[in-house]
Amino acid sequence: MILEQFPFLVHSSPVLIVVVPLMFALLTPVIGLIRRDWTFPWMILALILSTVFSVEALRDVMLNGVIRYRMGSWAPPWGIEYVIDHLNGLMLVLVSGTSLLVAVYGNRSVEQELPGKEVYFRCLFLLQVTGFLGIVATGDAFNLYVFLEIASIAGYALIAAGEDGAAFASFRYVIMGTVGACFYLLSVGYLYIVTGSLNMADLARLLPPLYGSKVVLTAFAFFMVGIAVKMALFPLHLWLPDAYTKAPSAVSALVAPLMTKVSIYVMIRIMT
Amino acid sequence: MEFVIAKYNYWIYIILMMIGFYAMIAKTNLVKKVIGMNIFQTAIILFYVSTAYKLGGATLPILTDAQAHGHEAVEVARVINPLPHVLMLTAIVVMVATLGVALAILIHIYRRYKTLNEDEILKVMK
Numbered sequence: 018m019i020l021e022q023f024p025f026l027v028h029s030s031p032v033l034i035v036v037v038p039l040m041f042a043l044l045t046p047v048i049g050l051i052r053r054d055w056t057f058p059w060m061i062l063a064l065i066l067s068t069v070f071s072v073e074a075l076r077d078v079m080l081n082g083v084i085r086y087r088m089g090s091w092a093p094p095w096g097i098e099y100v101i102d103h104l105n106g107l108m109l110v111l112v113s114g115t116s117l118l119v120a121v122y123g124n125r126s127v128e129q130e131l132p133g134k135e136v137y138f139r140c141l142f143l144l145q146v147t148g149f150l151g152i153v154a155t156g157d158a159f160n161l162y163v164f165l166e167i168a169s170i171a172g173y174a175l176i177a178a179g180e181d182g183a184a185f186a187s188f189r190y191v192i193m194g195t196v197g198a199c200f201y202l203l204s205v206g207y208l209y210i211v212t213g214s215l216n217m218a219d220l221a222r223l224l225p226p227l228y229g230s231k232v233v234l235t236a237f238a239f240f241m242v243g244i245a246v247k248m249a250l251f252p253l254h255l256w257l258p259d260a261y262t263k264a265p266s267a268v269s270a271l272v273a274p275l276m277t278k279v280s281i282y283v284m285i286r287i288m289t
Numbered sequence: 290m291e292f293v294i295a296k297y298n299y300w301i302y303i304i305l306m307m308i309g310f311y312a313m314i315a316k317t318n319l320v321k322k323v324i325g326m327n328i329f330q331t332a333i334i335l336f337y338v339s340t341a342y343k344l345g346g347a348t349l350p351i352l353t354d355a356q357a358h359g360h361e362a363v364e365v366a367r368v369i370n371p372l373p374h375v376l377m378l379t380a381i382v383v384m385v386a387t388l389g390v391a392l393a394i395l396i397h398i399y400r401r402y403k404t405l406n407e408d409e410i411l412k413v414m415k
Contacts, residue, residue: 159376166383170390177394182414184397191391192313195326199333202380206337209373 030074031086031099034109035151037066042143049136057124060139064117067150071113075106085156093156094219100156108153108282115274116146123267130265131178138178138267145171145271152279158205158215161283162198165247168279169194172272176264186259193256197246200239207236217286240287248280298339305332317407319398323391330384337373337380 026033041063049056078084078101088097101109120142131138148168155161173194177187209215211232212223227233242253249257257277261269293300305328312325343366350368395405402410 159379163379163383166387170383170386173390173394177397181401184394184401185410185414188319188391188394188398191387191394192322192326195387196310196313196329198383199330202333203336206333206340206373210340 026070026073028084029086030070030077031084031101031154032088034067034070034074034113035099035147035154037070038063038143038150039147042140042147045140045143046136049140053136056136056139060120060143061117063143064113064120064146067146068110068113068117071106071109071150074101075110078103078106094214094216097160098156098216098218099154100218101154104285105153105282108279109150112149112153112275112279113146116142116149116271119267119270123270126266130180130267134178138175138265141171141175142267142271145175149275149279153282156217158208158217158220158287162202162205165201165283166198168276169198169247172268172276175268176260176272179264179268181263182259183263186256186263190256190260193246193253197243197253200243200246202243204236204238204240204243207232207239211236241284244280244284244287248277248284298335298342302332302336302339305329305335319395319405319407322407323388323395326391327384327388330380330387334377334380334384337377341370341373343369 041059045056045059048059074084084101085093086099087093088099091097127135127138145168148164148166148171151164152161152168155164173187173191176190177184179186205215208220208224211227211230212220214220214223224233246253246256261273264272309325309327309329309332312328313322316322316325345366347367347369350371398410399405402413404410
């Protein structure tokens with residue numbers, strides 16, 4: 018397609034998918050200072066770019082195999098690596114495509130439910146999409162924690178903007194979500210103690226001989242509880258019903274299909 | 290007893306974590322819950338920083354010119370692992386951001402319900 022003329026763009030697409038919404042999100046309040054209604058096309062532009070890069074990355078993965086991008090060109094076990102294979106190539110297209118659709122069709126409800134706050138809504142929306150895309154694109158266990166928290170913190174703020182009672186629902190989500198993320202962080206710490214590596218591909222190579230070790234089992238238990246809170250698996254789902262019903266409709270439309278599913282993706286990625 | 294004293298920093302991390310957990314579950318005041326959350330996160334920072342420690346007087350990995358350019362190799366056993374410390378810098382930033390969002394939500398709740406007691410808020414909501 019169009020991007021084929023620019024091999025540089027295809028080569029660095031894993032990182033561009035994530036960085037484009039992040040930079041656009043940071044500039045959204047500035048655009049909002051100049052003209053309030055320019056922020057909507059600005060947000061749509063960011064999401065379209067992100068979707069185009071994801072589709073292009075998926076096409077490239079299908080034709081030429083896995084794409085690996087080294088952050089700051091540090092070699093993988095030490096540096097942070099962004100990997101796109103068949104599974105998360107599809108996930109990236111789904112996440113960016115869904116958020117683009119939600120942004121386009123949720124706009125009217127945002128203007129009705131949050132009059133005067135559209136600029137900040139759009140900024141947080143883009144930040145949350147950045148978090149989701151980052152979780153999916155990254156190949157580094159600690160980097161994943163950072164993106165998990167970016168997505169969650171933007172989500173707390175977005176949910177709190179909803180109708181009466183949303184703030185309390187969001188507060189519950191803050192407490193439970195933080196416990197979940199902290200458990201995930203602990204499990205990464207335990208895995209780092211035994212293997213000395215944070216890279217997911219490297220972990221997958223180093224872990225199998227250590228499966229019997231108590232440290233790995235502890236790490237696995239922490240990981241399962243942490244990610245189960247994030248994906249609202251049955252006994253740990255208490256934050257979910259209130260947060261989804263009280264949030265603004267556009268936020269429910271973004272959080273409900275993506276947040277829990279991205280967590281399930283994390284589970285699939287770590288367990289295989 | 291020897292086992293407890295030799296690894297005391299890990300025991301402190303577990304105790305701190307449980308204090309934070311208790312505050313988050315049992316306290317009815319929402320501010321105390323937020324403080325508990327913060328203690329919980331601080332415990333994890335203590336855990337990570339402890340993992341970098343090495344027996345036998347390892348110090349910070351600061352290399353002078355003589356060591357970096359000379360033929361003398363850097364002994365791995367004599368420097369602590371800097372990576373967990375660096376990871377915790379990021380985790381502290383995340384912690385502060387979470388705390389900020391939680392406090393902002395608390396202000397919102399206080400303006401709406403005029404109280405920060407969980408039981409009273411639940412009574413008003415019903």
